[in-house]
Amino acid sequence: MKIVVIGGTGLIGGKVVGKLRERGEDVVPASPDTGVDTLTGEGLADALAGAQVVVDVTNSRSFEPQAVMDFFTTSTRNLLAAETAAGVTHHVALSIVGIEGLPDNGYFQAKVAQEKLIKQGTVPYSLVRATQFFEFVKGIADTAADGDTVRVPPVLFQPIAADDVAEAVARAAVETPLKGTTEVAGPELFRFDELIADALRAWDDPRTVVADPHGRYFGSELAERSLVPDEGQARLAGTRFEDWLRRSS
Template identity: 80%
Template sequence: MKIVVIGGTGLIGGKVCGKLGDLGHEAVPAAPSTGVDTLTGAGLADVLPGAQVVVDVSNSPSFEASAVLDFFATSTRNLLAFEAAEGVAHHLALSIVGIEGLPDNGYFRAKLAQEQLIKQEQTPYTIIRATQFFEFVKGIADAATSGDTVRVPPVLFQPMAAEDVAEAVARAAVEPPLKGTAEVAGPERFRFDELVAEALRAWHDPRPVVADPHARYYGSELAERSLVPEEGRARLAETRFADWLRRTT
């Protein structure tokens, strides 16, 4: 089966392509570096013929609120239009757990708009919502640093390994479309501040971590359960944070 992976050269997309290939499918990575630009539509007419499934794990080059909204809205409209013309049978998009609960987060608003566009079209779809990735913890700490101190809210946090995200996406891509949403999450729940502190210790990073209930997560003030799925709703991944941390330090 031919499966086109939009964003197929990135952190998740590259892993998805590898896993699909291991399953015996023709995984075609599509990105600006391969001549495919979903913002303009360039290259889509060349890469989509013969594709039964399109997997969208692309990301905006800018996280500024209006730019990221334009990226996901324009890219998704272009993709769905070209898919309809080619008779693509399954559109799969990667999204984020909890995006309805943080309306002041521009990135989350953009992903929610993307989901709504997908649901409005006729192409059968699957939306996979994942929690944050272990690989993003350092970037989160850097964004939360004020002076030499990392300030994060003491809320629940349930991140997962990028490898497990890719596994969930690849598995869903070769199954019939859900015409709905599924959630995946890490196998453990932490306090946000405790996980960040554990990671910085492992990386020999001297920055202290302070639990600040009013610290913002990329502009949003979090509630206790903003970043975690409802109990029993998500399929849990296998990789534990301590094991991932040992392998990557």
């Protein structure tokens, strides 16, 4: 079975390619680095020729609301049209837990628009929604920083290792299309501010974390469960944050 991974040279895409190859699948990584551009359509037809499955783990380089909306809608339309022309029978896309609950988050709303296009399309699909990655924790802290103070809302947080996300996406790619959504999350629930503080200490980062109920997450004020799946609804991954943190430190 030929599987094309769009975004296959990025953080998640590279891991998905590796995991599928371990399963013995015929995998083609596709990205602008390999001459495939989903925004212009360049190289798509050639890359998808003979493919049964397409995995979309692309990401926008800009988080500016209009730019990210344009990226995901244009890229997805072009990809779905190319898949239909090529006879692809399964479209797998990576998305994010809780995207409907933050209407003032431009990135999340762009992912909502992407999911809507996929659901309205003719290609059978599987959506894999994941919580935030361990690998993004430092970046999250940096965006919440005001000088030496990092303001983080004391809400629930259930991050997941990128390697576990890739495993969930690879698994979806070799299974029957869900024509629906599955969610994956890390094995542990944390308080957002406490996890950020633990990570900064492990990295010898001297900044002080303050639990601020009005602290913003990429511009959004969070409710208690904005970033976590409903109880019992997600498949839980195996990698614990403490173990990942120890290795990363």
